[in-house]
Amino acid sequence: MVEEDQDEWMSYATAGYGGAVDPWDDLVPVESDEEEDEIVEDEDMYDDEVPSLRDLDAPPCPAPKGIRHVIRLGCCNYCLSRIGGRLNTDGVSPFDHGARIRAEAVSQDPSIAETEETYCPFCEDLFEDVDNIVIRILREIGDVEFSTIQMGYHISKELIEEEDALRKKFGARGAQPLKSSFAAAVEAALKEKLEDIELVKELPDVMILVDSLTLRVKAEIRPVFYYGRYRKLAKDVPQTRWPCRSCKGREGGCESCGGTGLQYPNSVQDLVGEPIRKALLADDTSFHGMGREDIDVRCLGRGRPFVVEVKKPKIRTINLEDIVEQINKQGIEKIEIDSLRLSNRSEVARIKETKAEKSYRIRFEVDGEVPEDSETQILDLAGVMLEQRTPKRVAHRRSDLVRKRQIISVENVLIEDNEIQFDVRCQSGTYVKEMVHSDEGRTTPSVAEVIGAQCSVLWLDVIEIHAE
Numbered sequence: 001m002v003e004e005d006q007d008e009w010m011s012y013a014t015a016g017y018g019g020a021v022d023p024w025d026d027l028v029p030v031e032s033d034e035e036e037d038e039i040v041e042d043e044d045m046y047d048d049e050v051p052s053l054r055d056l057d058a059p060p061c062p063a064p065k066g067i068r069h070v071i072r073l074g075c076c077n078y079c080l081s082r083i084g085g086r087l088n089t090d091g092v093s094p095f096d097h098g099a100r101i102r103a104e105a106v107s108q109d110p111s112i113a114e115t116e117e118t119y120c121p122f123c124e125d126l127f128e129d130v131d132n133i134v135i136r137i138l139r140e141i142g143d144v145e146f147s148t149i150q151m152g153y154h155i156s157k158e159l160i161e162e163e164d165a166l167r168k169k170f171g172a173r174g175a176q177p178l179k180s181s182f183a184a185a186v187e188a189a190l191k192e193k194l195e196d197i198e199l200v201k202e203l204p205d206v207m208i209l210v211d212s213l214t215l216r217v218k219a220e221i222r223p224v225f226y227y228g229r230y231r232k233l234a235k236d237v238p239q240t241r242w243p244c245r246s247c248k249g250r251e252g253g254c255e256s257c258g259g260t261g262l263q264y265p266n267s268v269q270d271l272v273g274e275p276i277r278k279a280l281l282a283d284d285t286s287f288h289g290m291g292r293e294d295i296d297v298r299c300l301g302r303g304r305p306f307v308v309e310v311k312k313p314k315i316r317t318i319n320l321e322d323i324v325e326q327i328n329k330q331g332i333e334k335i336e337i338d339s340l341r342l343s344n345r346s347e348v349a350r351i352k353e354t355k356a357e358k359s360y361r362i363r364f365e366v367d368g369e370v371p372e373d374s375e376t377q378i379l380d381l382a383g384v385m386l387e388q389r390t391p392k393r394v395a396h397r398r399s400d401l402v403r404k405r406q407i408i409s410v411e412n413v414l415i416e417d418n419e420i421q422f423d424v425r426c427q428s429g430t431y432v433k434e435m436v437h438s439d440e441g442r443t444t445p446s447v448a449e450v451i452g453a454q455c456s457v458l459w460l461d462v463i464e465i466h467a468e
Protein backbone atom coordinates (compact mmCIF):
# COMPACT_ATOMS: atom_id res chain seq x y z
CA MET A 1 0.00 0.00 0.00
CA VAL A 2 2.78 2.40 0.89
CA GLU A 3 4.48 2.02 -2.46
CA GLU A 4 1.20 2.57 -4.21
CA ASP A 5 0.55 5.79 -2.33
CA GLN A 6 4.05 6.91 -3.03
CA ASP A 7 3.69 6.40 -6.78
CA GLU A 8 0.47 8.30 -6.84
CA TRP A 9 2.06 11.03 -4.81
CA MET A 10 5.10 11.25 -7.05
CA SER A 11 2.99 11.84 -10.08
CA TYR A 12 1.07 14.57 -8.30
CA ALA A 13 4.19 16.14 -6.94
CA THR A 14 5.49 16.80 -10.41
CA ALA A 15 2.16 18.00 -11.74
CA GLY A 16 2.11 21.52 -10.45
CA TYR A 17 2.73 24.86 -12.04
CA GLY A 18 2.86 23.68 -15.62
CA GLY A 19 5.58 21.32 -14.47
CA ALA A 20 7.55 19.14 -16.80
CA VAL A 21 5.57 16.00 -16.09
CA ASP A 22 1.82 15.96 -16.44
CA PRO A 23 0.17 13.13 -14.48
CA TRP A 24 -2.57 12.87 -17.06
CA ASP A 25 -0.22 13.04 -19.97
CA ASP A 26 -0.77 9.43 -20.79
CA LEU A 27 -4.49 9.94 -21.33
CA VAL A 28 -5.47 9.49 -24.92
CA PRO A 29 -8.27 11.79 -25.96
CA VAL A 30 -11.38 9.87 -26.81
CA GLU A 31 -12.33 10.46 -30.38
CA SER A 32 -16.01 10.66 -30.99
CA ASP A 33 -17.52 8.54 -33.70
CA GLU A 34 -18.49 11.68 -35.49
CA GLU A 35 -14.91 12.68 -36.01
CA GLU A 36 -14.05 9.30 -37.38
CA ASP A 37 -16.73 9.49 -40.00
CA GLU A 38 -15.43 10.29 -43.41
CA ILE A 39 -15.73 13.94 -44.20
CA VAL A 40 -18.03 14.46 -47.14
CA GLU A 41 -16.19 16.16 -49.91
CA ASP A 42 -18.22 19.22 -50.65
CA GLU A 43 -16.63 22.00 -52.58
CA ASP A 44 -19.02 24.63 -51.28
CA MET A 45 -18.04 23.86 -47.74
CA TYR A 46 -14.48 24.83 -48.36
CA ASP A 47 -15.21 28.08 -50.10
CA ASP A 48 -15.67 30.00 -46.86
CA GLU A 49 -12.71 28.55 -45.11
CA VAL A 50 -9.92 28.76 -47.65
CA PRO A 51 -7.64 30.51 -47.13
CA SER A 52 -7.82 30.28 -43.33
CA LEU A 53 -7.17 33.46 -41.40
CA ARG A 54 -4.57 31.59 -39.45
CA ASP A 55 -2.55 31.03 -42.58
CA LEU A 56 -2.43 34.70 -43.44
CA ASP A 57 0.67 36.70 -42.85
CA ALA A 58 0.56 39.41 -40.25
CA PRO A 59 3.26 41.01 -38.13
CA PRO A 60 3.40 39.74 -34.55
CA CYS A 61 1.87 41.77 -31.72
CA PRO A 62 2.28 44.43 -30.41
CA ALA A 63 2.23 45.85 -33.97
CA PRO A 64 -1.27 47.37 -34.46
CA LYS A 65 -1.75 45.21 -37.53
CA GLY A 66 -0.81 42.13 -35.54
CA ILE A 67 -3.28 43.02 -32.80
CA ARG A 68 -6.05 43.58 -35.33
CA HIS A 69 -5.20 40.21 -36.86
CA VAL A 70 -5.44 38.21 -33.62
CA ILE A 71 -8.76 39.96 -32.90
CA ARG A 72 -9.99 38.77 -36.28
CA LEU A 73 -8.87 35.26 -35.30
CA GLY A 74 -11.21 35.50 -32.30
CA CYS A 75 -8.67 36.28 -29.58
CA CYS A 76 -10.43 36.85 -26.24
CA ASN A 77 -9.72 39.84 -24.02
CA TYR A 78 -7.65 37.80 -21.59
CA CYS A 79 -5.44 36.46 -24.35
CA LEU A 80 -5.18 39.94 -25.92
CA SER A 81 -3.74 41.05 -22.62
CA ARG A 82 -1.30 38.16 -22.32
CA ILE A 83 -0.08 37.89 -25.94
CA GLY A 84 -0.70 41.49 -27.11
CA GLY A 85 2.62 42.74 -25.81
CA ARG A 86 1.08 45.90 -24.33
CA LEU A 87 2.07 46.80 -20.80
CA ASN A 88 -0.68 46.66 -18.25
CA THR A 89 0.63 49.67 -16.37
CA ASP A 90 -2.25 50.56 -14.07
CA GLY A 91 -2.84 47.05 -12.82
CA VAL A 92 -6.37 46.46 -14.11
CA SER A 93 -7.50 42.85 -14.57
CA PRO A 94 -6.23 41.13 -17.71
CA PHE A 95 -9.85 41.08 -18.99
CA ASP A 96 -10.11 44.87 -18.67
CA HIS A 97 -6.63 45.37 -20.06
CA GLY A 98 -7.53 43.22 -23.09
CA ALA A 99 -10.79 45.12 -23.53
CA ARG A 100 -8.84 48.39 -23.77
CA ILE A 101 -6.51 46.95 -26.39
CA ARG A 102 -9.54 45.75 -28.35
CA ALA A 103 -11.31 49.09 -28.09
CA GLU A 104 -8.24 50.87 -29.42
CA ALA A 105 -7.89 48.41 -32.31
CA VAL A 106 -11.58 48.65 -33.20
CA SER A 107 -11.34 52.43 -33.25
CA GLN A 108 -8.63 52.06 -35.90
CA ASP A 109 -10.55 49.49 -37.93
CA PRO A 110 -14.23 49.05 -36.99
CA SER A 111 -14.57 46.07 -39.34
CA ILE A 112 -12.68 43.79 -36.94
CA ALA A 113 -15.47 44.11 -34.37
CA GLU A 114 -17.50 41.70 -36.43
CA THR A 115 -15.25 38.66 -36.34
CA GLU A 116 -17.00 35.43 -37.20
CA GLU A 117 -14.91 33.29 -34.89
CA THR A 118 -16.98 31.87 -32.06
CA TYR A 119 -14.23 31.06 -29.64
CA CYS A 120 -10.71 32.17 -28.81
CA PRO A 121 -8.16 30.01 -30.65
CA PHE A 122 -5.49 30.90 -28.09
CA CYS A 123 -7.33 29.43 -25.10
CA GLU A 124 -10.63 27.95 -26.30
CA ASP A 125 -12.24 30.41 -23.89
CA LEU A 126 -10.54 28.73 -20.96
CA PHE A 127 -10.00 31.97 -19.09
CA GLU A 128 -13.75 32.53 -18.92
CA ASP A 129 -13.92 29.42 -16.76
CA VAL A 130 -11.43 30.58 -14.15
CA ASP A 131 -14.02 31.81 -11.64
CA ASN A 132 -16.06 28.70 -12.17
CA ILE A 133 -12.98 26.55 -11.54
CA VAL A 134 -12.23 28.41 -8.32
CA ILE A 135 -15.79 27.79 -7.14
CA ARG A 136 -15.33 24.09 -7.89
CA ILE A 137 -12.01 24.00 -6.05
CA LEU A 138 -13.54 25.56 -2.94
CA ARG A 139 -16.50 23.19 -3.10
CA GLU A 140 -14.19 20.21 -3.55
CA ILE A 141 -12.05 21.16 -0.52
CA GLY A 142 -15.15 21.76 1.60
CA ASP A 143 -14.46 22.33 5.27
CA VAL A 144 -11.05 20.65 5.30
CA GLU A 145 -8.35 22.45 7.29
CA PHE A 146 -5.21 23.22 5.30
CA SER A 147 -2.53 25.87 5.02
CA THR A 148 -0.65 24.86 1.87
CA ILE A 149 -1.96 23.92 -1.52
CA GLN A 150 -0.37 22.65 -4.70
CA MET A 151 -2.01 22.97 -8.08
CA GLY A 152 -1.78 20.70 -11.10
CA TYR A 153 -3.40 21.28 -14.47
CA HIS A 154 -4.31 19.13 -17.38
CA ILE A 155 -4.73 20.92 -20.67
CA SER A 156 -5.14 18.92 -23.87
CA LYS A 157 -2.00 18.46 -25.89
CA GLU A 158 -3.75 19.63 -29.05
CA LEU A 159 -4.68 22.95 -27.51
CA ILE A 160 -1.20 23.43 -26.06
CA GLU A 161 0.39 22.77 -29.45
CA GLU A 162 -2.08 24.85 -31.40
CA GLU A 163 -1.74 27.78 -29.03
CA ASP A 164 2.02 27.50 -29.10
CA ALA A 165 2.11 27.70 -32.89
CA LEU A 166 -0.34 30.62 -33.05
CA ARG A 167 1.34 32.56 -30.27
CA LYS A 168 4.78 32.15 -31.80
CA LYS A 169 3.44 33.36 -35.13
CA PHE A 170 1.24 36.27 -34.05
CA GLY A 171 1.84 36.85 -30.34
CA ALA A 172 4.31 39.30 -28.82
CA ARG A 173 7.77 37.99 -28.10
CA GLY A 174 8.12 36.71 -24.56
CA ALA A 175 4.38 36.17 -24.09
CA GLN A 176 3.71 33.40 -21.55
CA PRO A 177 2.44 30.04 -22.82
CA LEU A 178 -1.13 29.02 -22.17
CA LYS A 179 -0.46 26.58 -19.34
CA SER A 180 1.51 28.91 -17.11
CA SER A 181 -0.86 31.79 -17.89
CA PHE A 182 -3.84 29.66 -17.02
CA ALA A 183 -2.16 28.49 -13.81
CA ALA A 184 -1.40 32.09 -12.87
CA ALA A 185 -5.01 33.12 -13.56
CA VAL A 186 -6.50 30.32 -11.45
CA GLU A 187 -4.02 30.91 -8.65
CA ALA A 188 -4.60 34.65 -8.56
CA ALA A 189 -8.36 34.10 -8.36
CA LEU A 190 -7.89 31.43 -5.70
CA LYS A 191 -5.64 33.67 -3.64
CA GLU A 192 -8.45 36.21 -3.45
CA LYS A 193 -10.70 33.65 -1.80
CA LEU A 194 -8.05 32.01 0.37
CA GLU A 195 -5.84 34.78 1.65
CA ASP A 196 -3.97 32.81 4.29
CA ILE A 197 -3.19 29.84 2.10
CA GLU A 198 0.28 29.31 0.71
CA LEU A 199 0.74 27.92 -2.78
CA VAL A 200 3.59 25.41 -2.74
CA LYS A 201 5.35 23.21 -5.25
CA GLU A 202 5.88 20.22 -2.98
CA LEU A 203 4.51 18.59 0.16
CA PRO A 204 1.17 20.42 0.21
CA ASP A 205 -1.66 19.77 2.64
CA VAL A 206 -4.03 19.65 -0.31
CA MET A 207 -3.28 18.82 -3.94
CA ILE A 208 -5.67 20.07 -6.61
CA LEU A 209 -5.85 18.76 -10.14
CA VAL A 210 -7.80 20.77 -12.70
CA ASP A 211 -8.81 19.23 -15.99
CA SER A 212 -9.38 22.10 -18.38
CA LEU A 213 -11.26 19.93 -20.84
CA THR A 214 -14.02 18.76 -18.52
CA LEU A 215 -13.51 21.44 -15.85
CA ARG A 216 -13.32 18.55 -13.45
CA VAL A 217 -11.55 19.44 -10.21
CA LYS A 218 -10.07 16.79 -7.99
CA ALA A 219 -8.83 17.51 -4.50
CA GLU A 220 -6.42 15.17 -2.81
CA ILE A 221 -6.02 15.71 0.91
CA ARG A 222 -2.51 14.68 1.79
CA PRO A 223 -2.01 12.49 4.86
CA VAL A 224 -0.56 13.64 8.16
CA PHE A 225 2.28 11.59 9.69
CA TYR A 226 3.24 11.20 13.35
CA TYR A 227 6.33 9.55 14.76
CA GLY A 228 6.55 7.82 18.12
CA ARG A 229 7.73 4.65 19.88
CA TYR A 230 5.33 2.10 21.27
CA ARG A 231 5.68 -0.42 24.01
CA LYS A 232 3.52 -3.50 23.68
CA LEU A 233 2.62 -4.84 27.08
CA ALA A 234 0.18 -7.62 26.13
CA LYS A 235 0.68 -10.79 24.17
CA ASP A 236 -2.39 -10.94 21.99
CA VAL A 237 -1.99 -7.65 20.16
CA PRO A 238 -0.77 -7.73 16.56
CA GLN A 239 1.11 -4.68 15.32
CA THR A 240 -1.27 -3.96 12.45
CA ARG A 241 -4.96 -4.62 12.02
CA TRP A 242 -5.46 -8.33 11.41
CA PRO A 243 -8.49 -9.23 9.32
CA CYS A 244 -10.75 -12.08 10.46
CA ARG A 245 -9.68 -15.40 8.95
CA SER A 246 -13.26 -16.51 8.24
CA CYS A 247 -14.64 -13.44 6.52
CA LYS A 248 -11.32 -11.88 5.41
CA GLY A 249 -12.33 -8.71 7.22
CA ARG A 250 -15.29 -7.85 5.04
CA GLU A 251 -17.53 -4.92 5.90
CA GLY A 252 -19.81 -5.88 8.78
CA GLY A 253 -17.71 -8.93 9.68
CA CYS A 254 -19.16 -12.37 10.38
CA GLU A 255 -20.34 -14.51 13.26
CA SER A 256 -16.89 -15.72 14.26
CA CYS A 257 -15.46 -12.20 14.61
CA GLY A 258 -18.58 -10.75 16.22
CA GLY A 259 -19.14 -8.41 13.29
CA THR A 260 -15.83 -6.61 13.69
CA GLY A 261 -14.05 -8.13 10.68
CA LEU A 262 -11.01 -8.52 12.93
CA GLN A 263 -9.20 -11.65 14.08
CA TYR A 264 -7.96 -9.80 17.17
CA PRO A 265 -10.05 -6.99 18.63
CA ASN A 266 -6.96 -4.86 19.29
CA SER A 267 -3.89 -3.93 17.30
CA VAL A 268 -1.13 -1.44 17.94
CA GLN A 269 -2.28 0.28 14.76
CA ASP A 270 -5.76 0.92 16.11
CA LEU A 271 -4.85 1.47 19.74
CA VAL A 272 -2.49 4.23 18.62
CA GLY A 273 -4.18 5.28 15.41
CA GLU A 274 -7.88 5.41 16.26
CA PRO A 275 -7.72 8.22 18.83
CA ILE A 276 -5.66 10.23 16.31
CA ARG A 277 -7.95 9.37 13.40
CA LYS A 278 -11.01 10.47 15.35
CA ALA A 279 -9.36 13.70 16.50
CA LEU A 280 -8.38 14.56 12.93
CA LEU A 281 -11.74 13.49 11.49
CA ALA A 282 -9.75 11.30 9.10
CA ASP A 283 -10.71 8.33 6.94
CA ASP A 284 -8.21 5.68 7.98
CA THR A 285 -4.64 5.01 9.10
CA SER A 286 -1.60 3.11 7.91
CA PHE A 287 0.92 1.92 10.44
CA HIS A 288 4.63 1.72 9.64
CA GLY A 289 6.79 0.07 12.29
CA MET A 290 10.55 -0.37 12.44
CA GLY A 291 10.17 -4.11 12.03
CA ARG A 292 7.57 -6.00 13.99
CA GLU A 293 7.35 -8.52 16.78
CA ASP A 294 5.36 -11.74 16.79
CA ILE A 295 1.89 -11.38 18.18
CA ASP A 296 2.87 -13.25 21.38
CA VAL A 297 5.99 -11.15 21.95
CA ARG A 298 5.97 -8.07 24.13
CA CYS A 299 8.01 -5.01 23.22
CA LEU A 300 9.43 -3.13 26.20
CA GLY A 301 12.32 -0.77 26.91
CA ARG A 302 12.11 2.47 24.97
CA GLY A 303 9.68 0.80 22.58
CA ARG A 304 9.57 0.32 18.84
CA PRO A 305 9.76 3.35 16.51
CA PHE A 306 6.77 3.82 14.25
CA VAL A 307 5.12 6.32 11.97
CA VAL A 308 1.35 6.42 11.80
CA GLU A 309 -0.06 7.81 8.58
CA VAL A 310 -3.46 9.47 8.94
CA LYS A 311 -5.39 9.52 5.69
CA LYS A 312 -7.69 12.30 4.46
CA PRO A 313 -7.70 14.33 7.69
CA LYS A 314 -10.20 17.17 7.87
CA ILE A 315 -8.23 18.67 10.73
CA ARG A 316 -4.45 18.99 10.74
CA THR A 317 -3.69 20.63 14.06
CA ILE A 318 -4.30 18.88 17.37
CA ASN A 319 -2.80 18.95 20.83
CA LEU A 320 -0.43 15.97 20.71
CA GLU A 321 0.03 15.76 24.47
CA ASP A 322 -3.71 15.33 24.92
CA ILE A 323 -3.76 12.63 22.27
CA VAL A 324 -0.84 10.75 23.86
CA GLU A 325 -2.69 10.82 27.17
CA GLN A 326 -5.84 9.53 25.52
CA ILE A 327 -3.97 6.74 23.69
CA ASN A 328 -2.33 5.57 26.90
CA LYS A 329 -5.62 5.69 28.78
CA GLN A 330 -7.50 3.65 26.19
CA GLY A 331 -4.58 1.30 25.59
CA ILE A 332 -3.92 0.62 29.25
CA GLU A 333 -2.14 -2.70 29.88
CA LYS A 334 -1.94 -3.28 26.14
CA ILE A 335 0.24 -0.56 24.68
CA GLU A 336 1.76 2.75 25.64
CA ILE A 337 3.64 5.56 23.93
CA ASP A 338 5.80 8.36 25.34
CA SER A 339 5.22 11.07 22.80
CA LEU A 340 4.23 11.92 19.26
CA ARG A 341 5.73 14.41 16.87
CA LEU A 342 4.98 15.40 13.30
CA SER A 343 6.68 13.25 10.72
CA ASN A 344 6.62 12.77 6.96
CA ARG A 345 6.68 10.25 4.13
CA SER A 346 10.46 10.10 3.96
CA GLU A 347 10.67 9.11 7.60
CA VAL A 348 8.44 6.15 6.76
CA ALA A 349 11.11 5.01 4.32
CA ARG A 350 13.84 5.56 6.89
CA ILE A 351 11.97 3.54 9.50
CA LYS A 352 11.36 0.72 7.07
CA GLU A 353 14.98 0.57 6.01
CA THR A 354 16.64 0.83 9.42
CA LYS A 355 18.21 -2.43 10.50
CA ALA A 356 18.46 -1.99 14.24
CA GLU A 357 20.08 -4.46 16.62
CA LYS A 358 17.65 -5.72 19.20
CA SER A 359 17.90 -7.03 22.73
CA TYR A 360 15.58 -9.75 23.95
CA ARG A 361 14.78 -11.51 27.18
CA ILE A 362 13.85 -15.11 26.55
CA ARG A 363 12.72 -17.89 28.86
CA PHE A 364 12.54 -21.55 27.96
CA GLU A 365 12.02 -24.97 29.43
CA VAL A 366 14.61 -27.75 29.21
CA ASP A 367 13.44 -31.31 28.64
CA GLY A 368 14.70 -33.09 31.76
CA GLU A 369 17.49 -31.79 34.01
CA VAL A 370 19.40 -28.65 33.07
CA PRO A 371 22.86 -29.91 32.00
CA GLU A 372 25.72 -28.82 34.23
CA ASP A 373 27.65 -26.11 32.43
CA SER A 374 24.62 -24.71 30.58
CA GLU A 375 25.27 -21.18 31.85
CA THR A 376 28.81 -21.07 30.44
CA GLN A 377 27.71 -22.66 27.17
CA ILE A 378 25.00 -20.02 26.75
CA LEU A 379 27.31 -17.11 27.66
CA ASP A 380 29.82 -18.45 25.13
CA LEU A 381 27.31 -17.87 22.33
CA ALA A 382 28.19 -14.14 22.48
CA GLY A 383 29.90 -13.12 19.22
CA VAL A 384 28.88 -16.31 17.42
CA MET A 385 27.61 -16.14 13.83
CA LEU A 386 24.38 -18.11 13.50
CA GLU A 387 23.33 -19.85 10.35
CA GLN A 388 19.55 -19.83 10.21
CA ARG A 389 17.66 -21.66 7.55
CA THR A 390 14.21 -20.15 7.03
CA PRO A 391 12.14 -21.39 10.00
CA LYS A 392 9.37 -23.86 9.36
CA ARG A 393 6.79 -21.48 10.86
CA VAL A 394 7.44 -18.79 8.26
CA ALA A 395 8.42 -21.05 5.35
CA HIS A 396 5.06 -20.50 3.66
CA ARG A 397 5.76 -16.79 3.17
CA ARG A 398 9.56 -16.55 3.04
CA SER A 399 11.94 -18.09 0.55
CA ASP A 400 14.02 -20.94 1.84
CA LEU A 401 17.54 -19.62 2.46
CA VAL A 402 20.23 -19.73 5.06
CA ARG A 403 20.73 -16.33 6.76
CA LYS A 404 23.81 -15.44 8.78
CA ARG A 405 23.12 -13.39 11.87
CA GLN A 406 25.42 -12.50 14.71
CA ILE A 407 24.77 -12.76 18.42
CA ILE A 408 26.28 -9.55 19.79
CA SER A 409 26.09 -10.26 23.52
CA VAL A 410 24.54 -12.56 26.09
CA GLU A 411 23.93 -11.74 29.76
CA ASN A 412 21.82 -12.29 32.86
CA VAL A 413 21.54 -16.06 32.55
CA LEU A 414 19.11 -17.31 35.18
CA ILE A 415 18.48 -21.00 35.90
CA GLU A 416 15.44 -22.01 37.98
CA ASP A 417 14.58 -25.71 38.16
CA ASN A 418 14.28 -26.79 34.54
CA GLU A 419 13.73 -23.26 33.22
CA ILE A 420 16.42 -20.95 31.85
CA GLN A 421 16.16 -17.24 31.08
CA PHE A 422 18.73 -14.90 29.54
CA ASP A 423 19.15 -11.59 27.74
CA VAL A 424 20.59 -11.55 24.26
CA ARG A 425 21.43 -8.75 21.84
CA CYS A 426 21.57 -9.71 18.19
CA GLN A 427 21.58 -8.41 14.67
CA SER A 428 18.41 -7.27 13.00
CA GLY A 429 16.52 -10.17 11.48
CA THR A 430 17.66 -12.88 13.87
CA TYR A 431 15.09 -15.59 14.56
CA VAL A 432 15.46 -15.60 18.34
CA LYS A 433 13.13 -18.47 19.26
CA GLU A 434 14.93 -20.64 16.69
CA MET A 435 18.26 -19.62 18.18
CA VAL A 436 17.04 -21.31 21.37
CA HIS A 437 15.21 -24.43 20.20
CA SER A 438 17.20 -24.90 16.93
CA ASP A 439 14.13 -25.52 14.73
CA GLU A 440 15.11 -29.16 14.25
CA GLY A 441 18.67 -28.25 13.43
CA ARG A 442 17.84 -25.51 10.93
CA THR A 443 19.51 -22.93 13.17
CA THR A 444 23.07 -23.67 14.15
CA PRO A 445 24.55 -23.27 16.58
CA SER A 446 21.62 -23.02 19.01
CA VAL A 447 21.13 -23.16 22.76
CA ALA A 448 19.63 -26.65 22.42
CA GLU A 449 22.70 -27.74 20.46
CA VAL A 450 25.33 -26.29 22.81
CA ILE A 451 23.74 -27.48 26.06
CA GLY A 452 22.72 -30.78 24.52
CA ALA A 453 19.04 -30.80 25.52
CA GLN A 454 15.67 -30.13 23.96
CA CYS A 455 14.40 -26.63 24.69
CA SER A 456 10.94 -25.15 24.34
CA VAL A 457 10.42 -21.40 24.49
CA LEU A 458 8.04 -20.15 27.18
CA TRP A 459 8.05 -16.48 26.33
CA LEU A 460 10.05 -13.78 24.61
CA ASP A 461 10.17 -10.03 25.18
CA VAL A 462 11.89 -7.38 23.09
CA ILE A 463 13.68 -5.33 25.74
CA GLU A 464 15.38 -2.80 23.50
CA ILE A 465 15.49 -1.72 19.88
CA HIS A 466 18.82 -0.03 19.44
CA ALA A 467 17.74 2.72 17.09
CA GLU A 468 18.73 6.42 17.32
Ligand SMILES: [Zn+2]
Pocket: 075, 076, 077, 078, 079, 080, 120, 121, 122, 123, 124, 125, 126, 127
Ligand atom coordinates in the same frame (compact mmCIF):
# COMPACT_ATOMS: atom_id res chain seq x y z
ZN1 LIG B 1 -8.27 33.41 -25.02
Ligand SMILES: [Zn+2]
Pocket: 244, 245, 246, 247, 248, 249, 253, 254, 255, 256, 257, 258, 259, 261, 262
Ligand atom coordinates in the same frame (compact mmCIF):
# COMPACT_ATOMS: atom_id res chain seq x y z
ZN1 LIG C 1 -15.23 -12.41 10.42
